[in-house]
Amino acid sequence: xxxxxxxxxxxxxxxxxxxxxxxxxxxxxxxxxxxxxxxxxxxxxxxxxxxxxxxxxxxxxxxxxxxxxxxxxxxxxxxxxxxxxxxxxxxxxxxxxxxxxxxxxxxxxxxxxxxx
Amino acid sequence: xxxxxxxxxxxxxxxxxxxxxxxxxxxxxxxxxxxxxxxxxxxxxxxxxxxxxxxxxxxxxxxxxxxxxxxxxxxxxxxxxxxxxxxxxxxxxxxxxxxxxxxxxxxxxxxx
Numbered sequence: 001x002x003x004x005x006x007x008x009x010x011x012x013x014x015x016x017x018x019x020x021x022x023x024x025x026x027x028x029x030x031x032x033x034x035x036x037x038x039x040x041x042x043x044x045x046x047x048x049x050x051x052x053x054x055x056x057x058x059x060x061x062x063x064x065x066x067x068x069x070x071x072x073x074x075x076x077x078x079x080x081x082x083x084x085x086x087x088x089x090x091x092x093x094x095x096x097x098x099x100x101x102x103x104x105x106x107x108x109x110x111x112x113x114x115x116x
Numbered sequence: 117x118x119x120x121x122x123x124x125x126x127x128x129x130x131x132x133x134x135x136x137x138x139x140x141x142x143x144x145x146x147x148x149x150x151x152x153x154x155x156x157x158x159x160x161x162x163x164x165x166x167x168x169x170x171x172x173x174x175x176x177x178x179x180x181x182x183x184x185x186x187x188x189x190x191x192x193x194x195x196x197x198x199x200x201x202x203x204x205x206x207x208x209x210x211x212x213x214x215x216x217x218x219x220x221x222x223x224x225x226x227x228x
Contacts, residue, residue, distance in 0.1 A: 004159070031214060042120070042205055042218030043160070056215055091159055095214055104150070105216065107159030 004108035012114045018080035021111045025094030034077050035091040087115045119143045122219035135193040137222050139206030146208040151191050154203045201226045
């Protein structure tokens with residue numbers, strides 16, 4: 001079974017530039033998450049989708065971050081304009097369904113962003 | 117507001133001995149707890165979990181203990197093996213929602 005795919009693995013940009021990350025979840029997984037992991041910290045949830053609808057985006061900085069999940073499969077996370085503090089690893093995760101499950105999320109390898 | 121805390125950033129253990137990783141939480145609404153393991157340049161992978169209706173869950177060399185009154189859980193690995201060297205994250209969720217709140221992680225190093 002193929003895992004969660006993310007690209008690019010690494011990206012270096014200058015502040016105020018824009019960047020986009022792509023995620024392809026495990027086939028059949030209805031729920032998709034984007035987490036931000038800053039060095040030395042645990043992953044922090046940015047946004048949670050079920051199919052193509054947003055379940056929770058309360059911690060997404062909406063003035064600069066946006067995310068979409070067209071057709072309930074792939075997802076894209078965009079940052080525009082980037083700030084220095086956005087330097088982090090962006091992790092995509094997926095799970096089978098929302099609610100009443102074991103809470104096991106399957107993570108991709110992450111996209112490491114460096115903002116100079 | 118750090119709702120899930122792992123106060124030990126690092127831990128070194130001799131191969132074959134027991135590794136004990138600790139985690140504390142403040143949100144009494146959390147009812148499901150998980151441990152994830154992360155190798156460098158990889159995403160976290162699920163290790164073991166426990167529901168708040170239990171106080172212990174065991175899976176091979178890994179056992180998780182939950183003390184609800186103290187809002188504390190621990191992960192025991194015995195015997196520890198070199199391949200266990202990784203960063204371990206404690207995570208929690210509530211109400212059947214899979215939204216996870218993570219701790220800051222503990223880097224475990226197993227010394228051969």
